[in-house]
Amino acid sequence: MGIERVRAKLWSTALGPAIVIWFFGYVLVDIVGFLMNRSAPGMSLLAAIPMLVLGVCQTEAIDMLRARLERLHWTVSASLLLVATLAATMIQALFDINWTRYMALTFFPTWQTWALQITAERVLTNGVLYLWTFCLALTLLWAARASRSSEANAARAARAQSAALRLQLNPHFLFNTMNSISSLIAVDRSAEAEEMIASLCDFLRGSLNSDPMEDVPLSQEIDAVDAYLSIEATRFGERLEIEIDVAPDMVGAAVPNFILQPFVENAIKHGVSLVKGPAHVEVTAAREDKELVLTVTNNADPEAQKAADRLPPRNRTSIGISNTRERLRNRYGDRAKLVTGPVDGAYRAVIRLPFTAFR
Numbered sequence: 001m002g003i004e005r006v007r008a009k010l011w012s013t014a015l016g017p018a019i020v021i022w023f024f025g026y027v028l029v030d031i032v033g034f035l036m037n038r039s040a041p042g043m044s045l046l047a048a049i050p051m052l053v054l055g056v057c058q059t060e061a062i063d064m065l066r067a068r069l070e071r072l073h074w075t076v077s078a079s080l081l082l083v084a085t086l087a088a089t090m091i092q093a094l095f096d097i098n099w100t101r102y103m104a105l106t107f108f109p110t111w112q113t114w115a116l117q118i119t120a121e122r123v124l125t126n127g128v129l130y131l132w133t134f135c136l137a138l139t140l141l142w143a144a145r146a147s148r149s150s151e152a153n154a155a156r157a158a159r160a161q162s163a164a165l166r167l168q169l170n171p172h173f174l175f176n177t178m179n180s181i182s183s184l185i186a187v188d189r190s191a192e193a194e195e196m197i198a199s200l201c202d203f204l205r206g207s208l209n210s211d212p213m214e215d216v217p218l219s220q221e222i223d224a225v226d227a228y229l230s231i232e233a234t235r236f237g238e239r240l241e242i243e244i245d246v247a248p249d250m251v252g253a254a255v256p257n258f259i260l261q262p263f264v265e266n267a268i269k270h271g272v273s274l275v276k277g278p279a280h281v282e283v284t285a286a287r288e289d290k291e292l293v294l295t296v297t298n299n300a301d302p303e304a305q306k307a308a309d310r311l312p313p314r315n316r317t318s319i320g321i322s323n324t325r326e327r328l329r330n331r332y333g334d335r336a337k338l339v340t341g342p343v344d345g346a347y348r349a350v351i352r353l354p355f356t357a358f359r
Contacts, residue, residue: 015056015060017137017140017141017144018055018056018059018060018063018137018141019052019056021059021133021136021137021140022052022055022056022059022133022137023052025055025133026044026045026048026051026052027045029044029045029048030042030043030044030045030048038111038114039108039110039111043108047099047100047103047107047108050095050099051092051095051096051099054091054092054095055092055130055133055134058088058091058092058134059088059134059137059138059141061084061088062081062084062085062088062134062138063138063141063142065080065081065084066081066138066142069081081138085131085134085135085138086131088134089127089130089131089134090127092130092134093123093126093127093130096126096130097118097122097123097126100115101115101116101118103115104116176235177196177200177231177235180196180231180234180235181193181196181197181200184196184234192234195230195234196230196231196234199227199228199230199231199234200227200231202223202224202227203224203227203228203231214257215254215255215256215257215356215358216254216255216256216257216358217251217252217253217254217255217358218246218250218251218252218253218254218255218285218292218358219246219251219252221255221257221258221259221260222244222246222251222260222283222285224258224260224261225244225260225261225264225283226244228261228264228265229242229244229264229281232268232272236272236279238278239272239277239278239279240272240278240279240281241278241279241280241281242281242282243280243281243282243283244282244283244284245282245283245284245285246283246284246285247285247286247287249287250285250286250287250292252357252358253285253287253292253355253356253357253358254356254357254358254359255292255294255353256327256328256331256353259294259324259327259328259351260283260294260296260351262321262323262324263296263321263324263340263349263351264281264283264296266321266349267281267296267297267298267347268281268298270347271298271299271347272298279298279299280297280298280299280346281296281297281298282295282296282297282298283295283296283297284297287355288352290354290355291352291353291354291355292352292353292354292355293350293351293352294350294351294352294353295348295349295350295351296348296349297343297346297347297348297349298346298347299345299346299347321338321340321349324338325338328351328353332353332354335353335354336351336352336353336354337350337351337352338350338351338352339352
């Protein structure tokens with residue numbers, strides 16, 4: 001675990017990528033030296049360790065400078081970075097020539113045939129190669145930082161969006177609930193009013209206390225759905241029939257927080273509220289191969305449900321199917337599917353997720 005933490009820390013800064021870039025650069029130098037019969041395999045790479053360290057340190061320094069110059073006008077920051085890169089290139093090239101000369105005079109005498117020849121062409125070639133290496137390294141580091149920043153911003157945005165969606169309580173639901181509680185108290189049905197208040201407290205507690213980005217066990221998700229439907233059952237009385245069918249071995253499955261709530265709300269608003277006679281809402285969970293299949297079915301008018309699905313989220317009182325679809329896409333990509341539509345005179349929403357046990 002300690003090694004993994006150190007590796008993650010290195011790669012989160014410029015140090016890790018810089019080491020990789022410079023290391024492979026000197027690996028190529030070692031290969032070219034071997035092919036030109038200048039040195040045995042690995043000898044040039046071994047001798048280049050001090051140059052590798054210098055290159056990494058200079059790359060890290062320029063990258064830190066780039067971060068500090070971000071607030072300046074781009075012409076100023078670009079000019080300063082160009083000067084710093086050219087200076088680093090000159091330092092690296094001169095150190096390369098003098099270090100290689102020292103190694104030829106001490107440890108690798110066979111190198112003297114070429115290492116002691118300090119010509120303008122060699123200095124220029126070294127300078128161009130190191131300038132190219134610095135430019136490549138800094139460009140890749142900048143792209144990596146931009147990518148990480150984009151991913152971090154996307155994650156923060158997704159978290160904020162999920163939190164906002166989770167806390168987007170239906171105002172009509174709250175109004176109707178409080179009105180129902182008031183009506184029950186007025187007709188001296190205190191026990192039912194207390195039960196409805198308890199269910200409302202359970203529902204609000206689950207809505208406000210949990211982390212929107214964390215998975216929850218399916219049992220917790222079902223408890224939230226049950227609390228919501230219990231409130232609506234008190235409102236609609238015997239006209240609303242509720243059926244929740246979850247296999248015992250499914251209660252420990254991991255699901256996104258409040259993933260069923262939009263469909264249960266839509267079942268009430270666009271199903272039960274539109275049906276004058278008895279209404280039926282069914283919530284099921286089952287496993288099919290490696291998938292967890294969640295369904296919410298109601299005997300609504302299918303055309304009314306389809307019209308509700310097409311409404312923009314701001315015109316709907318629930319979180320909305322489109323937002324839930326986006327949550328699933330952000331979390332699972334193509335591994336999750338959401339299908340809604342009429343089925344045998346009813347309306348059904350089916351969510352398919354990769355099955356994982358909650359930990």
